[in-house]
Amino acid sequence: MGSAVERTEEHVREYLIYRGFTSTLKHLDSDIKADKEKGFRVDKIIDQLQQFVQNFDLFGLKEYWLYLDRRLFCRLEDVYRSTVNKLRTSLYRYYIINTVQRGNLEKTQEFFQKQALELQGQAEWRDWFILPFIPAPEQNPTFSPYFSRQWADTFLVSLHNFLSVLFQVLPQPVLLSFDAEVQKATSLTEENEQLRQLVFALQTESRDQRDRDEMVHHKLPVYVQNMDRLGDTELDLVSSQRAVSTGTTPSRNFFSTFLPQGRRTPVKPPQITAGTSPGQVAVGRKDPPTIPVREWQVLEFKLLIESRKSKVEPAAETSSDTPESPSSNNKSCGGESEGGGLSAEQPFIKLSQEEYGEHHSSIMHCRVDCSGRRVASLDVDGVIKVWSFNPIMQTKATIMSKSPLLSLEWATKPDRLLLLGSGVGTVRLYDTDAKKNLYEMNIDETHPRILSLACSPSGSSFVCSAAAVSRSGSSDSVPRLPFPVSGQLLLWDTKTVKQQLQFSLEPEPVAINCTAFNHNGNLLVTGAADGVIRLFDMQRYESAMSWRAHDGEVYSVEFSYDENTVFSIGEDGKFIQWNIHRCGVKQSEQVLPQDATGPFVLSGYSGYKQVQVPRGRLFAFDSEGQHVLTCSSTGGLVYRLTSGEQALDSVLSLGGHKAPVVTVDWCSAVDCGTCLTASMDGKIKLSTLLAQKS
Numbered sequence: 001m002g003s004a005v006e007r008t009e010e011h012v013r014e015y016l017i018y019r020g021f022t023s024t025l026k027h028l029d030s031d032i033k034a035d036k037e038k039g040f041r042v043d044k045i046i047d048q049l050q051q052f053v054q055n056f057d058l059f060g061l062k063e064y065w066l067y068l069d070r071r072l073f074c075r076l077e078d079v080y081r082s083t084v085n086k087l088r089t090s091l092y093r094y095y096i097i098n099t100v101q102r103g104n105l106e107k108t109q110e111f112f113q114k115q116a117l118e119l120q121g122q123a124e125w126r127d128w129f130i131l132p133f134i135p136a137p138e139q140n141p142t143f144s145p146y147f148s149r150q151w152a153d154t155f156l157v158s159l160h161n162f163l164s165v166l167f168q169v170l171p172q173p174v175l176l177s178f179d180a181e182v183q184k185a186t187s188l189t190e191e192n193e194q195l196r197q198l199v200f201a202l203q204t205e206s207r208d209q210r211d212r213d214e215m216v217h218h219k220l221p222v223y224v225q226n227m228d229r230l231g232d233t234e235l236d237l238v239s240s241q242r243a244v245s246t247g248t249t250p251s252r253n254f255f256s257t258f259l260p261q262g263r264r265t266p267v268k269p270p271q272i273t274a275g276t277s278p279g280q281v282a283v284g285r286k287d288p289p290t291i292p293v294r295e296w297q298v299l300e301f302k303l304l305i306e307s308r309k310s311k312v313e314p315a316a317e318t319s320s321d322t323p324e325s326p327s328s329n330n331k332s333c334g335g336e337s338e339g340g341g342l343s344a345e346q347p348f349i350k351l352s353q354e355e356y357g358e359h360h361s362s363i364m365h366c367r368v369d370c371s372g373r374r375v376a377s378l379d380v381d382g383v384i385k386v387w388s389f390n391p392i393m394q395t396k397a398t399i400m401s402k403s404p405l406l407s408l409e410w411a412t413k414p415d416r417l418l419l420l421g422s423g424v425g426t427v428r429l430y431d432t433d434a435k436k437n438l439y440e441m442n443i444d445e446t447h448p449r450i451l452s453l454a455c456s457p458s459g460s461s462f463v464c465s466a467a468a469v470s471r472s473g474s475s476d477s478v479p480r481l482p483f484p485v486s487g488q489l490l491l492w493d494t495k496t497v498k499q500q501l502q503f504s505l506e507p508e509p510v511a512i513n514c515t516a517f518n519h520n521g522n523l524l525v526t527g528a529a530d531g532v533i534r535l536f537d538m539q540r541y542e543s544a545m546s547w548r549a550h551d552g553e554v555y556s557v558e559f560s561y562d563e564n565t566v567f568s569i570g571e572d573g574k575f576i577q578w579n580i581h582r583c584g585v586k587q588s589e590q591v592l593p594q595d596a597t598g599p600f601v602l603s604g605y606s607g608y609k610q611v612q613v614p615r616g617r618l619f620a621f622d623s624e625g626q627h628v629l630t631c632s633s634t635g636g637l638v639y640r641l642t643s644g645e646q647a648l649d650s651v652l653s654l655g656g657h658k659a660p661v662v663t664v665d666w667c668s669a670v671d672c673g674t675c676l677t678a679s680m681d682g683k684i685k686l687s688t689l690l691a692q693k694s
Contacts, residue, residue: 042163043436046156053095056107058114061095072166087162089124090155096128097146100137108132150497153439190391346651347627348638348673348689353656356684358385358395362602363678365616368667369410374432375665375676376418377684378408380612384420386432389674389686397435406615407450411494413459421450427464429494439497447488451615454515454524456538461500463524464490467511484529484553487511491541501541505534514617518559523580525566527554533568535580547584550574555597556618561625569618573597575630575647588647595633600660602680612680616663620675622691623668627651629675631661635685636677656685 009032016025045068052061065088073084092115099107109132112119119125131137138147145151356377365378374396378384384399399420407421411429417438420428425448429439443450447466455462467487489503489512505512511529517538518524524536531554534546550570557568565587566578573594577587598614619630628648629636635655639648659681667674673689 042160042167043434045163046160049091049159050156053098056099056104058095058107058111061091065091076166083162087159091159093128093146094152094155096131097152100131101147105132153497157438187391346692347640348652348691350652350654351688351690353654353685353687354389354393355656356385356387356389356393356686357682358387358398359383359682359684361682362610362612362680363616363662363682363684364406364612365408366663366665366676366678366684367408367410367617368665368674368676370412370415372667372674374410374416375684376408376410376432377678378405379682384408384418386418393686397432399430407453407465409453409455409462411455411459411462412457419453419455419462421453421464422448423450424448425450425466427453427492429497441492441497443490443499444488447486449511451487451511451513452515452526454517455494456517456521457519458521460495461491461493463515463517464492465512465515465526466490467529484510487529489515489526503536503541504543506543506546513554514557516558518563523559523563525557525559527557527568527570529553531570533557533566533578535566545580545583547578549576549578549584555614558617558619558621561621567619567628569597571597575619577647588643590647592630593632595660596630596637598631598662600631600662600680602659610680612662614662616678617665618663620664620666622666622673629664629666629677631664631677633657633660636661636664636675636687638675638689652689654685654687656687657681657683659683 009028013025013028016022016028048064049061052058052064069084073080076084092111096108096111099105099111112129112132116129120129127142131143134140134143137143356375359377359379361379361381361383363377363379366375367377368375373390374386374388376384376386382401382403382405384401384405385395386397386399387393387395401420401422403426404423405420406423409419409421411417411419416431416433418430418432420430422428425443425445427441427443427450428437429441430436431438443464444466447468449467449469450464451467452465453462465487466489468485470485486509487505488509489505491500491503492498493500505528508530510532512526513529514527516525522538523544524538526534526536527549528534531548531550531552532546533549533554535544536542537544549568550572552571554568554570557566559566560577564580566580567575568578569575569592573592573596574589575592575596576589579585579587597618598612600612600614602610602612604610619628621628626641628639628641630639631637632653635653635657637650638652638654640651641647642649654675654677657677657679659679661677661679663678665676667676673691675687675689676684677687678684
């Protein structure tokens with residue numbers, strides 16, 4: 001509501017200037033400056049209350065609360081009156097505790113003198129009148145909880161949430177809905193244009209097919225009939241068949257309790273069959289569709305594919321008894337082989353590639369949130385950008401940090417929260433909607449470098465990897481020393497914002513570079529600087545198994561789609577699949593080039609050279625776990641996972657980069673996969689892929 005008020009005020013100010021109402025504009029500006037509701041900005045109201053408390057302004061504090069009571073709280077139902085009274089009581093106690101903590105006993109006594117008549121009859125204040133006469137009230141069992149930082153933070157968050165909900169339910173004037181109406185009209189216009197193009201494509205396709213049916217003999221092979229109107233890529237679409245890999249069956253042991261009984265299948269888009277008429281597509285909808293523009297592009301492709309399949313299959317059946325035309329053996333177009341057959345299908349088609357260029361230095365992390373709506377990217381200068389890409393690419397928030405940042409992770413519940421790990425031993429919890437820090441947790445002064453963060457799928461806790469400063473005292477932008485540094489692996493509760501426990505790292509405390517949970521949070525896999533992969537049982541909070549996986553450090557680890565195996569990339573340049581039911585047993589192994597594993601090198605003029613060790617994810621899977629995206633010097637590479645000795649089979653190069661790609665992520669929505677590749681020149685490429693279904 002606050003943002004809508006600010007935008008509306010700007011529109012009103014622009015209108016007054018346009019009409020020449022200068023005196024009215026002056027009165028508006030003066031009223032805005034004196035606005036006690038702070039434009040319905042909850043954060044500014046909380047800041048005003050804290051300012052009164054810090055300045056020991058009891059009169060101003062009471063007057064401001066009375067104004068809020070007359071203006072806002074009195075409109076609430078009687079059932080909420082007790083909540084308002086509790087918040088007022090906590091506000092007064094917050095004021096008193098501040099006077100005691102800052103040693104201003106005179107203001108403490110002044111409060112009780114002025115408020116005695118109002119408070120002496122209230123049971124919750126009966127014990128508080130002795131507070132000024134206790135030598136050390138912070139040690140008294142009655143008052144000690146109120147002197148803790150946790151109580152103050154809880155009170156401020158409760159007041160913030162109460163005001164936020166209150167502003168949401170207040171009846172808004174019609175003028176404040178102006179921006180929402182404009183955005184709705186714009187989205188409907190774009191959607192109508194997409195539907196118009198879809199209907200036009202269907203009509204054109206139907207007309208072209210009728211014309212060619214009249215001109216071309218029906219006994220000719222299918223691909224010859226469509227040769228003139230199908231391009232190379234489209235011919236592949238018509239004739240392709242997607243190979244489906246079979247998953248391994250898990251053995252029966254204690255890990256079976258952690259693994260999923262039935263994996264989630266990708267969400268399917270609304271199906272538009274070939275028999276659907278254009279009128280049914282455009283008119284037969286009662287509610288406005290809410291499918292983003294990017295997904296409409298995918299639906300158009302699928303619609304064309306289905307319509308062609310439905311038309312070419314009868315022709316294929318008719319010509320089944322007739323020998324193939326000799327000319328078909330001598331032509332090759334797109335998906336055809338030289339022998340007249342169809343070549344192996346490409347599993348993905350790159351629909352588009354966009355660039356996000358708001359960063360000005362090398363990227364360290366680039367992650368999509370759980371809902372697939374937002375992206376958070378961090379560069380080596382400590383600048384974080386939160387941005388969206390559907391329906392348009394737009395920056396939502398920019399976070400600047402005074403201390404160096406080394407890691408980030410999206411929270412799972414709620415998914416608007418972002419965990420930020422620094423190089424000075426702190427982890428911040430940032431609200432990307434409110435654009436403010438909620439908490440800052442001090443992890444460990446002896447291990448200040450927060451290398452990795454992983455939030456449990458339940459949202460109740462997160463794992464934090466803290467490491468000591470490297471012996472060379474150098475930053476993360478240079479290669480690490482051959483001997484690993486000390487580290488800790490800690491579990492923190494996101495609700496109480498307290499450390500729950502410290503994991504045991506055998507054989508010695510070592511820096512953990514990467515962490516990942518399985519789908520339900522019962523298992524945690526970690527990769528460390530000593531080359532060891534450790535698997536933790538998160539129900540018992542102990543190590544289930546560990547094995548030496550790589551010669552050198554482990555840079556990135558992930559569970560497979562069926563969660564029977566773990567994939568890892570290490571300093572030795574190997575991409576290895578491990579069976580978690582048989583400790584240390586490899587299922588496949590492949591050596592990757594250095595530009596896929598790091599350290600990454602960017603060379604420039606006059607001998608300039610920038611070296612960066614891996615910090616973000618080096619590989620990511622598609623929605624079905626059959627393909628993997630890795631880094632390269634010119635863009636992302638997509639491989640098909642195979643069960644043979646050759647673990648990876650290259651299927652697609654995304655390209656588009658002029659500097660080495662250092663981290664990747666893969667977000668799947670409907671059949672349209674979005675691949676993120678981030679490079680050392682600060683550029684992030686967003687490639688939209690269409691998966692071809694069999």
